[in-house]
Amino acid sequence: MALLSIRVTFTRKQDGCCPTHGKHYAKFTAAFPLITRTDFVYAMVYFESIDDLGHRYGPDSVHVKGMVKEVDRVIETMLRQIETRHLDDDVNVMVLSDHGMTDVSLSKVVNISDVINMDDIEVIINNYGSSVYIWPKHGKEQTVYASLENTSDYFKPFLRKDIPPQWHFQHNNRIPDILLVAQLGWYIDTVRSRHMLAGKKQQQEYHFLRQHAALTPEPCSHN
Structure with a gap:
């Protein structure tokens, strides 16, 4: 490379x-x-x-x-x-440093599965709660975006073209059509991550979730 x-x-x-x-x-x-x-x-x-x-x-x-x-x-x-x-x-x-980090408590979890129609989604990837990558089905981009826009004060959706240029997160084929970013201190839950949360809380009186404060996936260091 x-x-x-x-x-x-x-x-x-x-x-x-x-x-x-x-x-x-x-x-x-x-x-x-x-x-x-x-x-x-x-x-x-x-x-x-x-x-x-x-x-x-x-x-x-x-x-x-x-x-x-x-x-x-x-x-x-x-x-x-x-x-x-x-x-x-x-x-x-x-x-x-590769990214920042902040504490996220179980009392600051916002679920998006109630506001988007999963039948309109081709692929959704929850980046450990700090951001969510969404690829809607063809022709459903604006529909999915509209369902997320102004829905919550605790996350903000971006169409790929509107992602702030200073993030350097636009010009790659891995960038999603819609990027959902949590407000600092909040965790975005999806159908998949809801089970993850419940499992962790059951295993150990789960004191805190850990959240990236930047847009960097870190598969090795998350459980």
Whole structure:
């Protein structure tokens, strides 16, 4: 796969689907020699533990705060090694986040299955409650959109052409015809996710659902 005309030349397979806690230093150790090579222009290391713990315990939990400190120490070690090897002027370090996150309680769930006719829907994908992707059947786009528009203060529908350009979420064949976005702190329920909610609440006095505050699917870190 090429990114900005640059093709990836080296990858390391993820050790299982879900996060591998305690392996941050090993990941950095494996990546560091790559950034010292003249034929490499870009190296990326993903520390997934913060994401996983956020989904499990909430973004403000002691678990997340502790893991942030651990990752911070790894970054500090990396910066020191760059400085020790006199690479300060040759290596640019960028620290990025893949998405935001907020707590969602079971008291803030809005169900859309009562306002849309499922017979008009070809495909519907609930992105863990923070957004819903809807592909209506041919000729039903405006009908489905109209049934969602001004229905609730807790979510907002967008036709694909009206999705805010700053989200960079329009020009791909995976983008739905209708995007439904929850207000921060709310969870959008559908027929499928309603059973998921009931099951989770039954398994463990389910204290909180976890919601992405951005439009990024994360299949490995959600249960």
